[in-house]
Amino acid sequence: MDRPASPSARLEPSGAPATQVAVAPGERRWALVLMLAITTCAFMDRAILNTVGQAIRDDLGLSDLQLGLLGGVAFSLLYGTLGIPIARLAERSDRITIISVSVGLWSAMTALCGLASTFTHLLIARVGVGIGEAGANAPVQSFLSDLFPPDRRGTVIGILGLSVPIGIVVGGIGGAWVAEHYGWRAAFLVVGLPGLLLAVLARTTLRDRRQKTIAADVPGIRSVVDTLVASRGFRHMIAGAIITNFIGQAVLAFGHPFFVRSFNLSYTEGALYFALVNSASVAGGYMVGGYVVDRFVRRDLRFYGWIPGVLMLLAAPFYIIGFLQTEFWPALILLAIPGVFSASYYAPVLAVTQNLVGSRMRATAISIVLLAFNLIGMLFGPVVAGALSDVYFRHMLPTKLSASACANASPDIETVCRIASAKGVAYALATMCLLFVWAGAHYLASTFYLRRDLRHMRTIKD
Known part of the structure; x- marks a missing residue:
């Protein structure tokens, strides 16, 4: 990963020389490792709610809709909308400072979630986590994209994507264990602490070598948007990514409750199996989408769309059949496979985004893409899944039994309610996964335009 880029690989989309920074291989590796740790910390802080959601x-005494609001609206509203102004600042300012402050803020707010005593208090704390994380993703990717040439950015994004499975394993299993033995409040406190150390490490060991500039020298948001939207291939890629993320956020929010309710598992057992289902397969998906796609696009740029397009069509049946299983082991096996398929979209979409724009536009472009993800995915994915789960739950109850009667019910009624709740979340997730077919169609449609839109990359050589 540390070989120098060839001159032909150092072209910006405009054809001008790129601002790829000359750094020592060791410094480049350390930057990637530390940024992976930071993004992993972000995902741990983000995913801990999914892990301990059933306990909360x-x-x-929350409904699934309220649980979905905590995982969706509370986090994503400011996470998405503040991303663009912070990205604009990152185009002309020290990105390491921005990243360090952001890590410290979201880690502190995660710890404060453990002090919440009501739904409203927890909602406010989750908004704070979203504010902090708004300043990390785009500056991180913008910083690393200046260290690596265009034909290796997909691999770098794929490596950063490993933060998802690592966060699931470390934060998910560890957080569930702490929640089961010490309570869900302690889990938030424990997960929030590592980020404070990472903030100090980033600030003291990394340097943003890109020259600072004034705001007037940075292309405007309109210019960035026009560059992206002018690409028909990008429009299809981002549409597919929005749909994929919409489904993915729903699965992340309710995958753990699915295992707990459907198979009568403890919180720790549910977290363990959910982590096993997601970690290895999702890691494989990010590497397929990053490392493998980078290798294939050297032959044909249309592989940016071909690979995720085909894999989304494969993901749908595995997920749907898996969530409809009533036996534990068939469900676990079926759901362990499609993460390789569903996670393959992330690196190609962001690699296309980065390769369409210049260095002073990348943080803004990434923030726009993430805003699109979050406005639809994080904002509505968990909420829609939660609402569907509540609807299916009420439909599964006997005619004379209302949902409110399940609270403090007799053992017999409690069993009926538990079965209805398990079926509700299973049917909701299966319904959401039908949309993978729609996402796959968009990725495949992008292949008709990507060679033209990314023609400046045809000079990239091995």
């Missing part, structure tokens, strides 16, 4: 629901 039981303790605070």
Whole structure:
């Protein structure tokens, strides 16, 4: 990963020389490792709610809709909308400073989630986590994209994507264990602490070598948007990514409750199996989308769309059949496979985004893409899944039994309610996964335009 880029690989989309920074191989590797740790910390802080969500629901008496709001609206509203102004600042300012402050803020707010005593308090704390994380993703990717040439950015994005499975394993299993033995509040406190150390490490060991500039020298948001939207291939890629992320956020929010409710598992057992289902397969998906796609696009740029397009069509049946299983082992096996398929979109979409724009536009372009993800995916994915789950739950109850009667019910009624709740979340997730077919169609449609839109990359050589 540390071989120098060839001159032909150092062209910006405009044809001007790129601002790829000359750094020592060791410094480049350390930057990638530390940024992977930071993005992993972000995902741990983001995913801890999914892990201990069932415990919070039981303790605070929440509905699935409220649980979906905590995982969706509370986090993504400011996470998405603040991303663009912070990215604009990152185009002309020290990105390491921005990243360090952001890590410290979201880690502190995660710890404060453990002090919440009501739904409203927890909602406010989750908004704070979203504010902090708004300043990390785009500056991180913009910083690393200046260290690596265009034909290796997909691999770098794929490596950063490993933060998802690592966060699931470390934060998911560890957070569930802490929640089961010490309570869900302690889990938030424990998960929030590592980010404070990472903030200090980033600030003291990394340098942003890109020259600072004034705002007037940075292309405007309109210019960035026009560059992206002018690409028909990008429009199809981002549409597919929005749909994929919409489904993915729903699965992340309710995958753990699915295992707990459907197979009568403890919180720790549910987190363990959910982590096993996601970690290895999702890691494979990010590497397929990053490392493998980078190798294939050297032959034909249309592989940016071909690979995720075909894999989305394969993901749908595995997920749907898996969520409809009533036996534990068939469900676990079926759901362990399609993460390789569904996670393959991430690196190609962001690699196409980065390769369409110049260095002073990348943080803004990435933030726009992430805003599109979050406005639809994080904002509505968990909420829609939660609402569907509540609808299916009520439909599964006997005619004379209302949902409100399940609270403090007799053992017999409690069993009926538990079965209805398990079927509700299973049917909701299966319904959401039908949309993978729609996403796959968009990725495949992008291949009609990507060679033309990325023609400046045809000079890239091995």
